[in-house]
Amino acid sequence: MADVGELKDFICQKFCENVGLKAEELFGADLTLAEVIARSDRMTNSVDLMEAFAKSSNALRKQYAIRVRLPALSLDTPISQVVDLFVQECQQGRPV
């Protein structure tokens, strides 16, 4: 199992890739999920956001063999909280 810092970096990197925003923009202002949808050129609505999280979860599965179930979150949730939830899920160590 990778350490928490490494996992967090990996998750942040995948979120940036999948929502199509730079790290400074996504995490600098700690955007809410509604703001992420509004700012990303790739997103029309929450379904696109869920797909970005699904792809990030799949990347974790491929890289670390960890399965993260997708959380149901309200649109006013800040992105930092989503990263924390993903890390917590990883720490629970649900195998693939």
Place this chain on the structure above:
Amino acid sequence: MATVREHGLLKPVSLEDALVRMSGLVESPAELAPPRRPTVVADLYRAFKEEGRRLVDITWDQHRLHEARRWSATALVESVCLEQLTEKDRFVVWSAGKAEMTAKPSADRMARLADKECRRWVGKDSVVASIVQALGTWSRYWNEEEAHHETSFTQLAMLAGFEPLSDDAVIEYRKVFPDDDLLRTVTMLAFSESIASVNYGQYMRQVSDPGLKMLFKHVGADEVQHMQYFISFAKALVDSGAYPAKEAFAVAHFFLREEGELYGSAREHVEDRGTHINWWDHLESEAGQAAAAPEALDRKRSLILHSLRRITGVACASAEEVEDTWMDLVGC
């Protein structure tokens, strides 16, 4: 009963048919065959691609089914005995009227989105263009049928003593939904109609007035028919290969997941989107409770899984299987 000789066999015919034949108004027995019972065309891609059917053929099928199923909102509202309605009945009627008010903006969006999408395919894929145009064409029947639901319930609510909704409230409920991917939109509508049909079944079983019971039954049956149409259009989009099945799975996951759309107004947190109103988020009090009863949720889950299977050809037995399949389809 009169008889007629066909292929050496004597076959019974109605007196009217026999007289029409005797008068020389028909030239072949086929002309007297009963018209094909109108149904939803279940395999629309095949109909256009392999059977060579044209938009005018499909439109006639749509029209025949619409006409065969019509009922009178005026007559059904008049058949309800207002004195027999309980407080709960009245409240459910009022809530249903508000919910149905969002059907018009949904159908308006569908008509506009379908035509825009159809033009995108003209000259590139004539079968997809026809499928999408058939969807846009059908949306006029859908819109008209939904008008029966909205006006029946709102009128009944007023007759039962509720204050009429203000014009501001009506205008708020008429906000047109934002555009989305076409397959996602049609899949979402198939699910939305299936959820509505279960709700009306729940309400139907709980009321005692025969008129209101019949109204819920007619509205619920309309919703089932709409669900079948949306399944047919979504399946045709997937069958064409132009729209990936992952989008239908994404919507199914969105409905079935924990705290998903399936649970409507019973969810701990319901988004206030500002852009439009989802009817299932606004079923208040008793109407919301009936919609979230365990047996209702089971029926809704089953119908969503059934719809997803017919649209994509992939069978899933649970929300977890839907999530797993969807995640496999999106990749990383």
